[in-house]
Each structure stands twice: as C-alpha cells, then as structure tokens.
Amino acid sequence: MRLLLVEDDPGLSRSLKLELESAGFAVDCATDGEAAEFLGSTESYDIVILDLGLPKMPGLEVLRRWRRAENHVPVIVLTARDAWHEKVDGFKAGADDYLGKPFHSEELLARVQALLKRFHGRMQPQLAACGLVLDEDTQTVSVGGRSEQLTAIEFRLLRYFMLHPGKVFTRTHLLEHIYQYDSDPASNVIEVYVNRLRRKLGNGLIATRRGQGYVFGEKA
Template identity: 45%
Template sequence: MRILIVEDEPRLGEQLLAQLQAAQYAADLAPDGREALYLAAEWQYDLAIIDLGLPDLSGMEVIRQLREKKLEFPILILTARSDWQDKVEGLEAGADDYLTKPFHEQELLARLNALLRRVAGHASPLLQYGPIELDTTAKQVRLSGDPVELTAYEYSTLEYLIHNAGKVISKTRLTEHLYDQDFDRDSNVIEVFVTRLRKKLDPAGTLKPIATERGRGYRFVLERNG
C-alpha cells in the first residue's frame, strides 16, 4: 500500500516515513500542502496522513482540494489541536479519521490498517480466502493453518491483490502502490514475486489463487469465506 505523508516538521516527517516503511508500506513525504497536491496528482495513493497545521496552504485546504479533484483515498488527520471543532471541521472537509499529537506508533498503524480494511470492505483484520488466511495486523499468512514464510515484498504484493480481489491489477499499478519511487519499473521483479507467491501458496498447483490476465496483469480469484 502506498501512503502520502504531509508533515512540515522535519523530524516528525522522517519518523513517520521510517515507521511506515518498517511496517512494509511504501510512503512519500511532502513537507507542505502544495507539494502534497503535486504528488497526489502524479501518483496513485491508497491513503494520506495530513497534518492540519501546515504553513502556507493549510491541511484543511489540502483536504478540500483533494476531494474537489475526486481523489477518494482515505485521509487521516494529524493535529496538535485538542479543540473538537477543528476535528469536526477536518472530517467535514473530507477526512476519514483523526489522531491527536503526541500519539503512539501502534495506534497510528492500527488506524491506518482499519482505514485500508474499510475501503476494501473488510471489517476484520483476519481475511480468509479458501485455505489462505491473511492477518493484516500481524502481517502474516497461513495456508490451511500453517504459517507461510513470505518476504516483505511478497506479503505486500499478496495483500494488495487480496484487497482488490476479483479485479485485474497491472504490473505498473502494483509497482506504483507498493514500492519506492526509485523502484526499477523495467525489471521483471513483479513477475518474480507473483511466481514465488504461487509456489508458496499453491505448492501442489491445484488452488491457483492468482490468475494471469495476458497483457493486463494479475487477479486474485479465490472467493472470500463467509
């Protein structure tokens, strides 16, 4: 999942960037509102974290302009303000949740995970598709109850495909949503990750959870249990 961080305080911005990358998210940092609007126009994001107290262009105005441009990814507000009216104004401007500074890293990650699940239509962090179980909180995968060892990139690829189950996802879209901007777009690494996932999730070759749509991309084809 690719996340846009909009934070003008350099130390906090870099801290957030490091925390999200350690949690297996791809993330970009904008130090002001105008840079945030530029990045949002250039990249497809799954979620944005926006500080309300930005210089020049306020976080509130950034949210309004993003929504005016019909960008519908979830937005989490960061605010040092304790006034409930500011939080309400942010939510009414188009944000989906808020977090008051200072905050704990685990609370931030839990809120991000909940927002991403909500967009995908998942109420629980445990997603079950046939014998495949994905725990989006622990970032773990099980096959028929047994743990499956995945690399961070393999897990991220699988999680994105499952969050978009039934949809055809191109290799370009996977690259843009999962990996850093300097990721080698001309390489065949996406094919390598998908090949590894197929072997680990379907060692007997009978389940076939990931279909290749020739010339278009990949599609996670298993139906969700329940």
C-alpha cells in the first residue's frame, strides 16, 4: 500500500516514515502544502497523513483542493492544535479521521489500518479474504491451517490484493501502489512477486488475465 506523509517537522517525518515502512507501507514524503497538493493530485495513493500547519499552503486548503477535484483518497489529519472548531473544519473539508499532536505512533498506525479497512468495506479485526487471514502486525498470512511469513514486498502486494478481491490490476497499477515515488523497480518485479506468493499460497488464488494483468480470488 502506498502512503503520502505530509509533515514539515523533519525529525517527526523521518521517524514516522521508518515506522510506516516497517508496517508495510511504501511512503512518499512532502514537507510543504504545494508539494503535497501536487503529489496527491498526480500520484496514486491509498491513504494520506496530512499535517495542517504547513508552509506555502495550509493543510486544509490542500485537502479542499483534492476534494474539489474529486480526489477521494482517505486522509488522516494531524495537528498540534486541539480546538474543537478546527476539528470540525477538518471534517468539513473532507478529512476521514483526526489525530492531535502529540500522539503515539502505535495509535496512528492503528488508525491508518482501521481507515483502510473501513474505506474498503472490510470491518474484521484482521484482514481476511478468500480463505486467507493476514496478520498486519507480524506480516504473516494464515492459509490452510499454516502460517507463512511474508517479505516486505510480498506483504504489500498481498494486502493490496486482499483489499480488492475480484478486481483486475495491470502491472503498472500494482507498481504504483506498492513502490515509492523515487523507486525504480525492474520491469518484471510484479511477476516475480506474484509467483512467490503463488508458491506460498497455492496457485489457485492469483490468476493471470492475458493482456490485462492479475486478479486475486479467481482460479488461476
């Protein structure tokens, strides 16, 4: 899953980026409102963490512009300000969740995971689909009564598939959602990781659609 972190505090941005990457997210960072508005408008993100107190353009204006452009990406707003009316303004601008500073990174991660599940209509405590149960804390998957440990990229790819069962995705689309903006993966990397997942999960869960891409939840 690909995440945009918008935070102008360099220390906080670095620490959150490391923790989010450890939790299986591909993380792009922006440190001002103009860069955030541009990235959110031109790149494909699954979720955004957006600070309000940004240079060049306030976070609320960034969010308003995205929503006016019908960009419905889930957004968690961060702010050091705790006035109730600012929270109301954030929700009116289109925020999906709100977290005041200071906060524990564990709470932010829990909110990110919960919002992603809610956004995709998956309300179970653990992500489950097509007979698989994905443990996001340990990055393991339960299949057929056994547990399989996943690498970071395998985890990102499988989580994305499990949030979208039955949908066909091109290789380009999958690359956009599991790698960061500045990454340059090999052209066949998706095929490589799909084959690795098939070896761990069995060949019956990820099908290849010739000329289209891959679909999770159909017989291969």
